[in-house]
Amino acid sequence: xxxxxxxxxxxxxxxxxxxxxxxxxxxxxxxxxxxxxxxxxxxxxxxxxxxxxxxxxxxxxxxxxxxxxxxxxxxxxxxxxxxxxxxxxxxxxxxxxxxxxxxxxxxxxxxxxxxxxxxxxxxxxxxxxxxxxxxxxxxxxxxxxxxxxxxxxxxxxxxxxxxxxxxxxxxxxxxxxxxxxxxxxxxxxxxxxxxxxxxxxxxxxxxxxxxxxxxxxxxxxxxxxxxxxxxxxxxxxxxxxxxxxxxxxxxxxxxxxxxxxxxxxxxxxxxxxxxxxxxxxxxxxxxxxxxxxxxxxxxxxxxxxxxxxxxxxxxxxxxxxxxxxxx
Numbered sequence: 176x177x178x179x180x181x182x183x184x185x186x187x188x189x190x191x192x193x194x195x196x197x198x199x200x201x202x203x204x205x206x207x208x209x210x211x212x213x214x215x216x217x218x219x220x221x222x223x224x225x226x227x228x229x230x231x232x233x234x235x236x237x238x239x240x241x242x243x244x245x246x247x248x249x250x251x252x253x254x255x256x257x258x259x260x261x262x263x264x265x266x267x268x269x270x271x272x273x274x275x276x277x278x279x280x281x282x283x284x285x286x287x288x289x290x291x292x293x294x295x296x297x298x299x300x301x302x303x304x305x306x307x308x309x310x311x312x313x314x315x316x317x318x319x320x321x322x323x324x325x326x327x328x329x330x331x332x333x334x335x336x337x338x339x340x341x342x343x344x345x346x347x348x349x350x351x352x353x354x355x356x357x358x359x360x361x362x363x364x365x366x367x368x369x370x371x372x373x374x375x376x377x378x379x380x381x382x383x384x385x386x387x388x389x390x391x392x393x394x395x396x397x398x399x400x401x402x403x404x405x406x407x408x409x410x411x412x413x414x415x416x417x418x419x420x421x422x423x424x425x426x427x428x429x430x431x432x433x434x435x436x437x438x439x440x441x442x443x444x445x446x447x448x449x450x451x452x453x454x455x456x457x458x459x460x461x462x463x464x465x466x467x468x469x470x471x472x473x474x475x476x477x478x479x480x481x482x483x484x485x486x487x488x489x490x491x492x493x494x495x496x497x498x499x500x501x502x
Contacts, residue, residue, distance in 0.1 A: 341371075356468055
């Protein structure tokens, strides 16, 4: 399936056909109201793809659905297992429910209760662990002892292919975009979107953005190989991967032009802008692209047509309010 440059147009079109009856074609909003234009660089056109309206509340539903769809009858009978404290947990729970497959989700105890209950409401069995490292350990154990299929959050062909469908869809909607600014966690989203966009227009510029407290991809990008950063310190839990892995990194490295970092305060400020200017309740990861174009990329994108993505927003009002107190 994989071409030497990620996925071919044919691969992506097949995947888009598979998801067309279950996944949404999410809208693209031009940020052209007066309050937005006063904030954005002069003569710059900015569009945001509202992937937070996707099934299960994030882009992750695309890859999770493709992953469940690819399983054999025998694999489906054994069930799936995933470790996540964020959008991946909800996406796998949703996709498993669609496929009639039992899902077990291992999650840190500190996970937003909104997400935990969301997984349970879709029929998933939730196992709470001390932290995300413990959640991955339990996931690996259950994969072996129960014969479940592991649904990795980013270093997985179907997750990257799912992100590719998002990239191709975005390009179809706004082919005039010069620069795409995409959040980075493990690298699956940016790798998939970038490979599809560059397949459509090799001249498009792809810029990744990640939290300064979880700069694993930036370090990997500079080193030219996956690295592990160990400690993660950011409010953007959906982007807080402690390591970069070979498959997703190898694709992202081929297509990403540069990576910038934003602070937690940048994320909070952009969350506030989304709430005040567009009535969007954004989780920190959802605000990363906006934070980048208002901060480190503001001068670079001046006069260009820019595409950002609101990648997901599964956050409770209480958690949102708790975070905003940090501003």
